[in-house]
Every structure is written in structure tokens, then in C-alpha cells.
Amino acid sequence: MKNGFFRGHGLGNDYLVMDPKELTFSLTPASIKRICDRNWGLGSDGILAIVPTKRADFGLRIFNPDGSEAEKSGNGLRIFSRYLHATGRTKKTRFTVDTKGGLVSIALHLDRHGDAASATVEMGRATFDPAALPCTLRVDELLREPIDAAGRSLRFTGVSVGNPHCVVLKPSGESWSREDLLALGPALENHAIFPKRTNVQLAVPTGPAELFILIWERGAGETQASGSSSCAAASAAVRLGLVRSPVTVKMPGGALTIEVAQDFSLTMKGPVAEVARGTLSASFLRELRAKRGK
Secondary structure, eight states: OTTEEEEEEETTEEEEEEOGGGOSSOOOHHHHHHHHOTTTSSOOSOEEEEEOOSSSSEEEEEEOTTSOEESOOHHHHHHHHHHHHHTTSOOOSEEEEEETTEEEEEEEEEOTTSOEEEEEEEEEEOBOOGGGTTOOOOSSSOSSEEEEETTEEEEEEEEESSSEEEEEEOOTTOOOOHHHHHHHHHHHHTOTTOTTOOEEEEEEEEETTEEEEEEEETTTEEESOOHHHHHHHHHHHHHTTSSOSSEEEEETTEEEEEEEOTTOEEEEEEEOEEEEEEEOOHHHHHHHHHTTTO
8 A cells, every 4th residue: 555554652752664666755854753743744753664584474663753663662563463454464473573682583462353463572681781772881780789860879770672771760669750751761762871862761660570660762752662672671570589489560551571591582472552653645646755864
């Protein structure tokens, strides 16, 4: 379908899926920003673009709403997998996807209507190596490292799950506020020690195998849920001995289950929903072309 889109969400974190081969315009940073704008475009937390690959069954590029590119997205992968099944691009319930953050394996779980209502995604292996994020600190692992942001002295654990994460944990019994997130999120995302910026999670253990997190996504800002953020926070909390696997990660949008293996390989399971399918209007396309490069 020319200039078509598929809209889905994972726990309120919404993405548009598009096929660049079916678009009459290019997915440039300018066009992505316009499409994702919630007042002047369709509105979205990002765009998922299906691309050719020889390494897996399907290839995926993930674009943030500011036009930058993400390496991996757990919610995005679940939405992409539902798109593939719902649009008939595959009848399989198990397949692989090639992302900039590595290869992942996905298993779909169909409901009584035959819809992929949830998915299990093997997200790869977490690492706390500074070079993997990257982070400029010269330490063996980024565990409880001191950092100053927004006038506050904190300690963070840095995790890469194919994309970079800065996890700031409070002790059990304490809490984070949205005001904390709005102040610390952008300050940590753009901190000088993260040369490619970072995703941010403000986390607190709420049980022996449970976390609550608030999320600030690189290039997107505050989000209701995030699969890769859940994986990062669970990995950090397990590594620090604060929770045990499998970890239920609760967020404002809902909960995901994250299994953290002994070698820190990660498996994420959670729901996914389709919202709409449609096409961009002729007038909107003219507007995109008129603003090309701006």
C-alpha cells in the first residue's frame, strides 16, 4: 500500500511501521520528525522501517521521533513482529530480526482470534562494559558509578543491551517522582560521559523479583513503557543483587517479564496491540516534500 502505515503499541509505547519501498518520500530526519509530531503529524514514539537483510528473516531500522536512529527497542520489536504477522508478511510464529543492536529471535503468542497478542523476544546479552555504551569512564564495569546531574549527586549503573542505558536505583521503600524524571532524564541523556547520549531509567526494587521504573528515552523523552529499558533495569538490579530473575518490571504503562540468565542473556515477554492502519494523505505528502531537508 503506497504511503501506508501500521500503528501499534506495547504498554502505551507506540510506533508506526512503514515500508520504505512503498513510500513516495524518504525517511529523512526532517520527515520522521514531522510524521511523529503529535500536533502536526500522525504522532508516535518512533518509526519502524522494514529493510532488506541477509542475516535474518527480516531487517529493521528504528527511528526516534527526533529523527535520530536507535539500535534496538523491545516494544518496537514486539510491534514489528505483530505487523509482520498481521499483514501476512509471515505466517510463522517464530522468526529472527536483524537490528543495528544485533540479531534477535521472536516467538509470537496468538490469542483465540489468531492475533499476536503477546511476544517473547530474546534480546541478546547485557554488558556493563563502558566501551559498549559508550561511556568515557575508565572502569572495568559501570556499577554504582558517581555522576552529577541537574544539581544532584547520584550513582548509576551503565548497561548496554544493544543500545545504551543509565540506570539509577534507589533503595527499596523509596520512590521516584515524575518531577525527578523530567529533571534528571534530559540531564543524564545528554551528559558529557555519554558521547552518543543514553536512555535513562529511574528504578526502585518493589519486591524480591520486582522493579518499578520511570523511563526517559534517548531521542523521545518520557515514555510510558520500554522493553529495552526494562531489560537494562532488570540486568542492573540482578547484577547488584537487589532482585532475582525472572524480574517483573512495572512501568506507568504496565509490566513486562524479564528473564536474566547467569551470563546476562535476556528474554523479554509482554503484550502488544494493533491500533490502526492507514495511508498518509496527498496534502500531507505535499507538505513533507515542501519541507524536505528543513
